[in-house]
Amino acid sequence: MTLPAVNALVFDVFGTVVDWRSGVIRDGERLNEAKGLDVDWAAFADAWREEYQPSLARVRQGERPWRNLDALHRESLEQLLERFGVDNLSDEEIEHLNRVWHRLDPWPDSIPGLNRLRTDYLIAPLSNGHMRLLTNMAKRAGIPWDLILSAELSGHYKPDEEAYLTAVDYLDLQPAEVMMVAAHERDLEASREVGLRTAYVHRPLEWGPERADDTERPAESAYDVVAEDLVDLAEQLGSEPIL
């Protein structure tokens, strides 16, 4: 059986396309200055992100109804502010900090790689971030998506299969015509399970330089493509440089 050609690439976003850790640290350090705080924002960022999977899991397991990432992030944020001893922020300041996830910057190769890939493929995020978050992020950072797709469209968080299959439906394609691109094996395994093609992107700096060596590169054979970054992905898929 010959697989059909890939027509669209869908991307995990937090960690794969954007550097969430540096973004949280950047805005946090501004807050240290503005409010006379002494928070270790690298530790704060990691702790906030570590709350992410458990908080999605409660939705995925049906313990609670769908809530978007702003709501889930806000719950963890309030606990963390207490844990880190921050008690002098207004509600408006807390809300602004909560929306730092809308204001993350792409890795340096992300936009050059996406610009090459979009000449040959439809490109879209497929993130657990909600439609509005992904739209704000793309508009602020100039990420050249052809359309925004999100787990929100299915009411199920990744790696639930509905998240992938709903995106495939809106692309009006078969699963094998869509390639999921992610820096996380669990996301790729769930995609492959429902018939998508898979591309692993190595992001050793996702959890900061000190943990760079923790990220093992998977075997070449585990996914359709194993790439160093999004420019390397474009090269491996044969997308020409545009300059």
Next chain:
Amino acid sequence: MTLPAVNALVFDVFGTVVDWRSGVIRDGERLNEAKGLDVDWAAFADAWREEYQPSLARVRQGERPWRNLDALHRESLEQLLERFGVDNLSDEEIEHLNRVWHRLDPWPDSIPGLNRLRTDYLIAPLSNGHMRLLTNMAKRAGIPWDLILSAELSGHYKPDEEAYLTAVDYLDLQPAEVMMVAAHERDLEASREVGLRTAYVHRPLEWGPERADDTERPAESAYDVVAEDLVDLAEQLGSEPIL
């Protein structure tokens, strides 16, 4: 009561942003040449578009389940090819013609107007065209949407209220923070009914120059804005020229 500020503009597409009639005529005349046909494509375009509302109505009234516009257009197309005596097209040629609705060109003011508006507002289509059709159209013509929204996301065609309210939800806004922009009063009336703001855009050439005088301009008081085109809309909403 003071209304909240408008944060996002959503646009009807066929007739409001793009000129469907000229697009169908353009591709049809190429087919006349390639296949030695003698079809009056202006008449064909009008007849095809006239099938549109009845075919949506059958879905809206629950006579049949949701089908996307490619499927509805294809049904009308096959009937019209017979009616216009065209019997020498391959299935591939018929399918290519059917997808002319993905290949329509914007009115000359559309992209300049949208580029101005997008500096101040989120902008998205909100069309009965499906996600893939609107994505292909935007990519081909360079329409600078911030995200693609479609009636398809609700499983209900406009003017069913679900189509508008689902879009408002994905924008994470209240209805009064969203303005519907359309050249068709029925679309605007249904939007207003569920709390959206409304902007009428005059498109006297939608049905061709001979019917330009049939389009009456509504009273200024009927909608929040009555505009001559999308550049005029940007001016009335105070969006600055970008050049």
